[in-house]
Amino acid sequence: MADLLLENIYKVYEGGVRAVSDFNLKIADKEFVVFVGPSGCGKSTTLRMIAGLEEITSGSLFIGGSKMNDVEPKDRNIAMVFQNYALYPHMTVFQNMAFGLKLRKVNSKEIEKRVKNAAEILGITDLLARKPKALSGGQRQRVALGRAIVREPNVFLLDEPLSNLDAKLRVQMRAEITKLHKRLATTFIYVTHDQTEAMTMGDRIVVMKDGFIQQVDSPATLYEQPRNVFVATFLGSPQMNIFEAVLEDKNGLGVSFGDGHSAIFSATKAKQLSDKQYIGQKVLFGIRPENIKLASSGIKAKVDVVEHLGSETIIYAEVAGLSSNIIVKIPTDYDIVEGRELFLSFDMEKSHLFDADTNQSIMGVPDVNRVPCKIEGDDLVLNGTSVTLPAALREKFFDFTLRDLSEIRIPATEVRLEPAPDCIHIKAKVDFTVQGNDCIAFYVNSDAKDGYFVFRIKTSYFDKKREELGKSVVPTTGDEIDLYVPFSDVTFHGADGLRLNSREKISDNTADCLVKNKKGKTYIKVGKNTLVYDDLGVSDGEYTMKLISDKIGFVYDKKYAKKNKVEYVPADNAVTAKAYDEDKLGDKLAVFAAVSGFHNYVTAVLPADFSVYKMPVFKLVFGKESFELIKK
């Protein structure tokens, strides 16, 4: 199994360049995921952290369920293919492919078998005896892929592998890599700045900008439902038209723009507006060139530039009152010439609206449902409606995080129609559905949320069900349905938007201890440590010590303080803690660490500027306010 989990991954290079921020992603076994974004957005850095070629500043990387942060690159069972494939010029193709295995002391019979097998997959069997200089660019790139294949890795990482090839070869190799992925049935992560490569190759695309993930989804959904202006304009060529407009509700919801132009949404589309407060406000209106048609009346435009591309015609047209041209893509029409006046009509069903300040989408299928919530006793209260709180979910909260809880976020893609273990159960009624290219979005009403609760389900799920059951199970308008949300996929947040639930189970923080009073002092022996306090007023005997997570003090370990050049300040009752993970909760940092005597690991809440990745060993200070003693 080679599923990957990247949790809260950050990369800060020396000198303070923040290359990657809060990167969270689950990659399924055998999935083909593409990282795409402009140069410098952090794609390669993320890939190199997965490979182990770059240290992870903070956050956790799991491959096949095992934590990999500190595992050597060679032990990660990963193969990487670079843009610069650097074959050894003095070696034959066979020797180039065999070299890595030889270094690993694989026996020669096995090497031969693997190289021949890889050569066959790649169609380069005839080239095995040649040297690289006698190969074309495409053939060299195939050898580079072969070098990775012979290692039989669990994960393939490909960093712009095609960018040195000419355009025609790129298209061909694109298809070959897609086929290779199917044939090898292995997890692929592919980095590119080329949106066409991303759109044509990936099962899912991760769009990045300035070190942050912008959106993760299937190519079709990203294209149809971009979350913000960046994603909307990055994918698609020519790019989506975006211009300022005012949202109005006169003869139905619509936009007005330029010198008195307007366009009206359908009633179904109008219902998808996220917030009525946008009516009367300035918004950004988006429409793709292929969703604009020539018409006999409508929006008057004048052709500024025209490109006849053979299979299609691209028109750059002036519209009175708009500061930039509108781009229109239509089937080939040689009658369109510069200077000609024409009328445009928009396919409003396929249009987009964005907040003018935040650039976030405000109409269309949201990717997350944000529902006010609190936890009362054993209940999770969503918008005033109680649903049972799964016991295992409770273990992900500290007392202090429970106090601050204000919102649950339920991703639109993580809602199920069938019961599963550890789910939050919500009852709902379908109002309407929106059919996408590879999924259906459901707009449902539920007591658990004001306004619509929205979720998306893959069309392939319903296809499979129909095959199994011999009938369609797609819920339609008016249907009462049960929804199940696995709590592993939801997050809980405070009023400031910061996440409050821990990813790890929070420990009960208990240890057996022995209390002895002597000469006005109380001595507590817990594990290897003896703590000393002024008389605590407890009698001698055996107790359970229970730490209070957010009342534990903290100082640096002497050795690590020196190594990290920070001041070492000694403290009384400081015990050694060895960390194995951390998790940012709200504005604080939860640290999970082993402490002598404690049954399980200890969870402590520490200053947010601290990171266990720099200081895996530190001291927890047990002041008298840090714990309770419970008599055995």
Ligand code: ADP
């Ligand atoms: P991409 O692959 O998306 O082009 P990178 O991951 O290579 O982007 O780089 C992300 C950011 O990190 C950029 O601002 C880049 O300049 C910076 N960066 C990359 N490598 C280093 C390094 N070794 N030291 C300092 N900064 C770096």
